[in-house]
Amino acid sequence: MVTLNKIYTRTGDLGETSLGDNTRRNKDDIRVEAYGSVDELNSSLGMAMLYLEELPDLKNGLFRIQNDLFDLGADLCHPEFNADEEMPYEPLRMQPEQTKRLESEIDAMNAALNPLKSFILPGGSAAAAHLHLARTIARRAERHAISLSKREAINQNALIYLNRLSDWLFVAARISNGNGRDDILWVPGANRKSI
Numbered sequence: 001m002v003t004l005n006k007i008y009t010r011t012g013d014l015g016e017t018s019l020g021d022n023t024r025r026n027k028d029d030i031r032v033e034a035y036g037s038v039d040e041l042n043s044s045l046g047m048a049m050l051y052l053e054e055l056p057d058l059k060n061g062l063f064r065i066q067n068d069l070f071d072l073g074a075d076l077c078h079p080e081f082n083a084d085e086e087m088p089y090e091p092l093r094m095q096p097e098q099t100k101r102l103e104s105e106i107d108a109m110n111a112a113l114n115p116l117k118s119f120i121l122p123g124g125s126a127a128a129a130h131l132h133l134a135r136t137i138a139r140r141a142e143r144h145a146i147s148l149s150k151r152e153a154i155n156q157n158a159l160i161y162l163n164r165l166s167d168w169l170f171v172a173a174r175i176s177n178g179n180g181r182d183d184i185l186w187v188p189g190a191n192r193k194s195i
Contacts, residue, residue, distance in 0.1 A: 052176065058127075075091070096157055138162060
């Protein structure tokens with residue numbers, strides 16, 4: 001369990017922060033960027049949940065995901081270690097079961113929706129708009145995690161989870177748009193005609 005008695009430490013005043021293994025990195029380091037984007041995503045889910053009182057199953061799903069995102073942030077902030085290294089504790093790592101749960105929930109939600117015949121524009125209800133915003137933040141977090149994986153070893157389950165999460169958020173946005181009835185369809189080239 002984490003205990004936070006003091007919120008500020010002054011250790012980051014010169015642009016560095018500590019990772020989960022207590023090594024220091026610049027705050028603009030790609031690893032910090034990756035788990036920082038996950039933190040931003042988690043905050044955006046908190047905003048989306050404000051609009052889901054009428055959809056308790058979706059709200060509960062987001063609450064589970066918020067907990068997963070703390071796991072994911074902990075995973076990304078702790079570099080992989082050499083098996084020969086002595087570690088005082090086992091770092092928290094994302095597990096395949098967390099992604100499998102997302103896939104099961106996506107399948108269940110998607111069963112209630114009509115197939116799409118066009119791309120949809122982000123919007124509709126307030127909940128859908130927030131979920132679409134969260135989806136794009138999830139994609140950015142995934143891009144940062146991929147950039148990190150090209151420089152350092154990371155848990156592949158973290159990447160897979162982020163990829164699946166953006167799909168979950170897309171389907172959830174459609175659910176919050178009246179099971180897709182209120183989706184706003186993209187009309188290719190709709191505004192290309194002159195007045």
